[in-house]
Amino acid sequence: xxxxxxxxxxxxxxxxxxxxxxxxxxxxxxxxxxxxxxxxxxxxxxxxxxxxxxxxxxxxxxxxxxxxxxxxxxxxxxxxxxxxxxxxxxxxxxxxxxxxxxxxxxxxxxxxxxxxxxxxxxxxxxxxxxxxxxxxxxxxxxxxxxxxxxxxxxxxxxxxxxxxxxxxxxxxxxxxxxxxxxxxxxxxxxxxxxxxxxxxxxxxxxxxxxxxxxxxxxxxxxxxxxxxxx
Amino acid sequence: xxxxxxxxxxxxxxxxxxxxxxxxxxxxxxxxxxxxxxxxxxxxxxxxxxxxxxxxxxxxxxxxxxxxxxxxxxxxxxxxxxxxxxxxxxxxxxxxxxxxxxxxxxxxxxxxxxxxxxxxxxxxxxxxxxxxxxxx
Numbered sequence: 142x143x144x145x146x147x148x149x150x151x152x153x154x155x156x157x158x159x160x161x162x163x164x165x166x167x168x169x170x171x172x173x174x175x176x177x178x179x180x181x182x183x184x185x186x187x188x189x190x191x192x193x194x195x196x197x198x199x200x201x202x203x204x205x206x207x208x209x210x211x212x213x214x215x216x217x218x219x220x221x222x223x224x225x226x227x228x229x230x231x232x233x234x235x236x237x238x239x240x241x242x243x244x245x246x247x248x249x250x251x252x253x254x255x256x257x258x259x260x261x262x263x264x265x266x267x268x269x270x271x272x273x274x275x276x277x278x279x280x281x282x283x284x285x286x287x288x289x290x291x292x293x294x295x296x297x298x299x300x301x302x303x304x305x306x307x308x309x310x311x312x313x314x315x316x317x318x319x320x321x322x323x324x325x326x327x328x329x330x331x332x333x334x335x336x337x338x339x340x341x342x343x344x345x346x347x348x349x350x351x352x353x354x355x356x357x358x359x360x361x362x363x364x365x366x367x368x369x370x371x
Numbered sequence: 372x373x374x375x376x377x378x379x380x381x382x383x384x385x386x387x388x389x390x391x392x393x394x395x396x397x398x399x400x401x402x403x404x405x406x407x408x409x410x411x412x413x414x415x416x417x418x419x420x421x422x423x424x425x426x427x428x429x430x431x432x433x434x435x436x437x438x439x440x441x442x443x444x445x446x447x448x449x450x451x452x453x454x455x456x457x458x459x460x461x462x463x464x465x466x467x468x469x470x471x472x473x474x475x476x477x478x479x480x481x482x483x484x485x486x487x488x489x490x491x492x493x494x495x496x497x498x499x500x501x502x503x504x505x506x507x
Contacts, residue, residue: 185387192389196466200473207477211484236422243414250407250454257393348391351454355447361418362443366425370435 188341195345199352202315206356209308213364219300226301226368229294231285235365238281239357242316245274246354253347259335264343265327271350272323275316282313305364312360315353322346388462391455401453410453417446 184190217226248270255263286306289295296306326339326346333339388394397403401410424430424438451457457466 189387189389192391193387193465193469196390197469200469203473204476204480207480211481214481214485215488232422232426239418243411243418246450246454247407247411250410251404253393254404254407344389344391348455351391351450354454355450358443358446358450362421362425362439366421366439367436370425 188337188344191341192344192348195348199348203352203356206308206311206359209304209311210359210363213304213308216300216304217368221299221301223299223302224292224294226305226364229289229292230365230369232365232369234281234285235361238278239361241274241278241281242354242357245271245278246351248274249347249350253344256335256340256343261330261334264330268323268327268330272320272327275320275323275350279313279316279320282309282316286310286313308364309360312353312356315356319346319350319353322349386462387465388460390457390463390466393456399458401456401458406453406456410449413449413453414446417442417449421446 185193248267252264252267252271255267289302294302296303323346326343330339330343393402400406421439421442424435424442430438451470457463457470459467
């Protein structure tokens with residue numbers, strides 16, 4: 142295609158043929174601009190913009206967590222003569238918690254696949270399993286916090302414990318809010334069915350749940366495993 | 372026809388895809404049920420490797436930190452690829468660039484804090500026994 146004819150090709154007509162959107166070696170010709178990521182082709186669908194906005198929220202949430210991680214990394218040895226991570230952390234419990242949250246992320250993915258099949262029973266079942274696994278995770282975490290507080294190792298004992306409770310507690314708060322959201326979505330899906338806005342919300346919830354698992358990966362390796370290793 | 376349905380038939384290369392969208396990896400190993408099973412299996416393997424690295428003498432002791440960090444980053448990558456369906460395709464450019472910026476800020480905050488606070492610690496005057504007693 143020469144540049145002369147290319148100048149008259151409209152975007153709609155040019156879209157008919159399958160081609161490489163970046164067209165390497167073609168420079169910045171007027172007719173070659175049909176590339177994604179360049180804001181061309183009109184506004185994106187609401188599904189894409191909503192999910193992208195939620196993606197930005199998740200990344201800023203992770204940046205907020207990075208501040209808690211930085212505080213913990215700096216204060217991890219500031220035990221003020223109190224108990225250390227080695228004495229406090231029960232790695233069996235952490236292994237079970239990791240398994241629960243990882244499996245709930247997996248079943249959340251199965252729920253997404255059921256949504257794509259538009260299977261109401263399958264979606265509700267997998268969402269319920271996801272929620273139960275998340276609740277079991279939360280139960281173990283509350284149990285751990287209660288045991289630590291009973292051993293005089295609460296958040297006010299040392300800078301290390303303040304940072305620990307802030308970081309892990311913030312993740313636990315996210316899981317609790319996620320469970321609340323999950324219950325709401327199950328009810329909304331039940332009443333309203335697979336409507337576009339429900340599908341968008343379910344998609345955002347899936348992103349949120351997977352992101353929580355990513356943050357837990359950082360917590361269980363950097364806080365628990367590193368803290369408990371000699 | 373819903374919002375999602377109508378777009379499946381669209382030429383996927385001609386629009387940006389939403390983060391975590393199922394359709395973009397549908398015909399790839401990272402998509403569908405195989406993708407989730409693969410991701411789940413890899414995540415379990417990496418988790419077991421992390422616990423082994425920390426709990427056994429398999430790894431030279433001073434290198435355990437590096438091993439754990441590498442395994443954690445690998446597992447995050449598995450989650451991003453198999454669960455959040457992040458690809459290097461041109462329709463995913465916006466999502467990947469946003470993630471890259473997020474990673475940059477996270478690295479600045481965490482590594483910068485550790486670096487600066489480590490130096491401040493070293494430059495502190497050592498505490499005398501009397502001062503240590505007076506600590507609240």
